[in-house]
Structures are given as structure tokens and as C-alpha cells.
Amino acid sequence: MIDTKALRQEQREKSRLVIRHDAFFASFTPRFIAGADVGFEKSGTVTRAAIAVLQYPSLELVEYQVARIDTVLPYIPGLLSFREYPALIAAWQKLSLRPDLVMVDGQGIAHPRRFGIASHFGVLVDVPTIGVAKSRLCGEHALVGEVQGDRQPLMDHGEQIGVVLRSKKRCNPLYISLGHKISIDSAVFWVEQCMKGYKLPEPTRWADGIASNGSFFKQTTQKNL
DNA sequence: GCGACAG
DNA sequence: ATCTTGTCGC
Numbered sequence: 001m002i003d004t005k006a007l008r009q010e011q012r013e014k015s016r017l018v019i020r021h022d023a024f025f026a027s028f029t030p031r032f033i034a035g036a037d038v039g040f041e042k043s044g045t046v047t048r049a050a051i052a053v054l055q056y057p058s059l060e061l062v063e064y065q066v067a068r069i070d071t072v073l074p075y076i077p078g079l080l081s082f083r084e085y086p087a088l089i090a091a092w093q094k095l096s097l098r099p100d101l102v103m104v105d106g107q108g109i110a111h112p113r114r115f116g117i118a119s120h121f122g123v124l125v126d127v128p129t130i131g132v133a134k135s136r137l138c139g140e141h142a143l144v145g146e147v148q149g150d151r152q153p154l155m156d157h158g159e160q161i162g163v164v165l166r167s168k169k170r171c172n173p174l175y176i177s178l179g180h181k182i183s184i185d186s187a188v189f190w191v192e193q194c195m196k197g198y199k200l201p202e203p204t205r206w207a208d209g210i211a212s213n214g215s216f217f218k219q220t221t222q223k224n225l
Numbered sequence: 226g227c228g229a230c231a232g
Numbered sequence: 233a234t235c236t237t238g239t240c241g242c
Contacts (some may be wrong), residue, residue, distance in 0.1 A: 077228040
């Protein structure tokens with residue numbers, strides 16, 4: 001049986017290690033920004049993680065790695081990170097480059113115990129991370145405007161835990177939250193700097209394509225690798 | 226007790 | 233997350 005009680009307690013303890021301010025980007029520009037995503041195969045028995053590294057500001061793909069491992073845990077709301085971080089770590093260790101910033105598919109501190117996958121991964125590998133989720137896990141927010149760029153703070157018990165951003169017109173908004181070693185304002189800023197007219201920022205879009213769509217490569221004109 | 230619930 | 237092409241709407 002899964003000791004969910006212990007896992008939640010571990011999240012509460014490790015969440016104290018999350019650094020909620022800019023630790024590296026206050027005064028300079030990142031050179032490599034990565035996107036990370038996780039998918040499943042074989043009826044969910046195999047977990048596949050993909051990390052795509054883009055050069056900034058060109059936003060061109062310079063490297064990507066994929067790792068597959070046996071699935072270690074089923075999906076349990078609030079405990080997603082324990083299910084996905086092992087594969088992410090495996091893909092991370094395959095990289096020859098060291099990204100300056102990583103955008104992770106999922107929540108950062110916009111989590112019941114302020115320790116979503118983006119924060120968990122960021123703390124484990126000690127790298128600045130941003131949580132870029134496609135839906136809400138917790139918190140409340142006012143309706144977001146329809147115009148691209150419109151946003152609303154994501155609040156939980158009087159505390160701002162993220163920003164709900166309309167990254168593209170007629171698309172559901174993105175839930176942005178700080179993962180580790182970055183402020184919420186910088187997190188949103190960098191996500192917007194990586195936008196190219198799609199719902200998802202380029203790093204996440206590439207990781208998504210690599211982790212899920214095999215047709216993503218064929219249809220996307222790109223050099224390298 | 227009931228509803229919500231990242232991927 | 234995953235099963236999956238074409239199709240409706242702006």
C-alpha cells in the first residue's frame with residue numbers, strides 16, 4: 001500500500017527548501033531554457049520523460065533527451081511529483097548541457113502544500129524552475145480577460161500562489177507558478193519571453209511534442225539532432 | 226458528508 | 233496521462 005500520509009508530510013517538510021525569489025536572473029539573461037514533460041506508455045506501466053533545451057533568445061532547439069523507467073506510482077492528485085520526478089531526473093542526467101532555467105509541465109508552489117512537481121524537481125537538482133500547468137489544482141481566481149496577455153492572480157487562503165495567464169486568444173489560460181529560485185513576476189516574464197504565438201511557451205511545447213507526439217518532429221522544420 | 230482534484 | 237481523424241467554429 002502507498003503511504004500517502006508520509007508522502008504529504010515529506011512535501012510539507014521539503015517545501016521549506018523552496019527559494020521564492022530570483023537567485024540567478026535578477027541581473028542577467030539565461031542562455032539555455034529547457035522544457036520538461038512526462039508521458040506514459042504500455043498502459044501506464046512505463047513512464048517517459050522528455051527535456052528539450054532551447055537557446056535564448058533564438059529559441060532554437062539545441063538538445064533533447066528522453067528517459068523511460070518503470071512507473072513507480074499511480075496518479076494521485078497532490079502527489080503527482082512522486083510519480084513523475086524519477087523519470088525527469090533520469091532525463092536530466094542524460095543532458096550534456098546545463099539549462100539555466102527549466103519550465104516544468106505542472107504546478108510549482110500552486111499546490112496544497114506548496115510543493116508541486118516544478119518545485120520538487122527544482123529543489124532536487126538545484127536549478128531555477130517554473131511551473132507551467134494547463135489546469136488548476138488549487139486556489140481561486142477572477143475570470144481572466146479574453147485578450148492575449150490578460151492575467152489574474154491565483155490566490156489561496158489570502159496568499160498569491162501563481163498567475164493565471166491568457167497566453168493565446170480562444171485558448172484556456174495557463175497556470176503559472178514559481179517552482180524554485182525565481183520570483184513569480186520573473187516566472188511570468190520568462191514564460192512570455194518564450195511565447196511564439198502558441199498556447200504553450202516554446203520550451204514546454206517542444207518537450208510536449210517530444211514526450212507525446214511522434215509526428216511533432218516531421219511537421220516541425222528544425223535543424224540539429 | 227460532499228465536491229474538487231496538476232498529469 | 234491515454235484511446236485518435238476529421239471536423240466545426242472563429
